[in-house]
Amino acid sequence: MRKPLVAGNWKMNNPTESPRTLLQNILHSAHMLDSILSSSENALPIDIALFPPSVYLREAQEVLSGSRLQWGTQNVSAYDEGPYTGEISASMIKGFGCHYVLIGHSERRCLYEKLELDQYVLDQIVAEKYAQAINNDLTPIICIGETEDDYESGKTEEVIARLLDILIAHKGPKALANVVLAYEPVWAIGSGKSATPEWAQSVHSFMRQRIAKHDQASSESVRIIYGGSVKAHNAAAIFCQADVDGGLIGGASLDAEEFIQICFGATQSYTCQPGYVNVPPW
Numbered sequence: 281m282r283k284p285l286v287a288g289n290w291k292m293n294n295p296t297e298s299p300r301t302l303l304q305n306i307l308h309s310a311h312m313l314d315s316i317l318s319s320s321e322n323a324l325p326i327d328i329a330l331f332p333p334s335v336y337l338r339e340a341q342e343v344l345s346g347s348r349l350q351w352g353t354q355n356v357s358a359y360d361e362g363p364y365t366g367e368i369s370a371s372m373i374k375g376f377g378c379h380y381v382l383i384g385h386s387e388r389r390c391l392y393e394k395l396e397l398d399q400y401v402l403d404q405i406v407a408e409k410y411a412q413a414i415n416n417d418l419t420p421i422i423c424i425g426e427t428e429d430d431y432e433s434g435k436t437e438e439v440i441a442r443l444l445d446i447l448i449a450h451k452g453p454k455a456l457a458n459v460v461l462a463y464e465p466v467w468a469i470g471s472g473k474s475a476t477p478e479w480a481q482s483v484h485s486f487m488r489q490r491i492a493k494h495d496q497a498s499s500e501s502v503r504i505i506y507g508g509s510v511k512a513h514n515a516a517a518i519f520c521q522a523d524v525d526g527g528l529i530g531g532a533s534l535d536a537e538e539f540i541q542i543c544f545g546a547t548q549s550y551t552c553q554p555g556y557v558n559v560p561p562w
């Protein structure tokens with residue numbers, strides 16, 4: 281059984297309260313969630329991770345150290361060290377107690393697209409960042425998803441297969457066993473138009489099968505999370521799908537209460553049936 285992960289990506293948003301207060305509020309809500317779940321036999325243990333902007337990593341380390349919450353950065357350099365202005369290396373990130381790094385988020389791919397790099401080249405850069413993360417004992421959360429044009433022209437699997445094949449060529453299929461893949465259809469991000477649970481399941485299943493062609497064990501243990509307009513009201517229905525192992529949450533991770541309701545949805549994914557509606561017991 282794969283342990284679900286709910287990851288909150290703050291992006292470059294300013295929380296309503298201070299970053300430290302939001303971290304404290306999420307931690308407090310997570311403690312409440314744990315105490316409610318400790319009396320529930322069917323609740324599934326989950327991982328929770330937060331991705332504030334890098335300038336708040338010190339706060340994250342101070343507030344979250346010693347708790348069950350983990351944290352990470354929204355990007356990592358493809359290089360070890362050197363004259364790369366504005367970049368942050370994997371070893372520097374590790375120095376802030378980070379467990380995870382996000383790699384290849386579509387909002388970063390957009391920046392590169394302005395430089396007219398094609399997606400194949402971007403996937404190669406993603407693979408170099410992936411290698412940096414692994415070499416520095418960080419768990420990468422590697423994002424991939426199709427644009428609306430790709431979706432409408434039936435290219436979703438092509439887009440996803442291209443990245444998976446590059447990752448496998450880079451580090452071999454077995455290395456994927458311990459990474460997290462995030463399926464994020466670009467058209468669903470920040471749009472309020474989430475993928476249906478069935479669509480998410482079909483894409484996640486395709487990803488797992490693609491990896492299984494190379495290594496069955498990795499395909500069974502790799503966690504594949506979904507991102508794109510996940511909110512408290514739709515989280516559990518998406519997380520109930522067999523190949524969905526949690527979520528990458530953007531906007532809703534800036535509200536401690538909603539974020540923890542989404543986490544509650546993930547704890548129910550043992551028992552919920554399709555059509556399940558998330559009703560936290562508080």
Ligand SMILES: O=C[C@H](O)COP(=O)(O)O
Pocket residue numbers: 289464468469470471472507508509510528529530531532
């Ligand atoms: O990293 C998070 C994803 O891009 C999803 O963002 P969203 O929940 O605001 O749609």
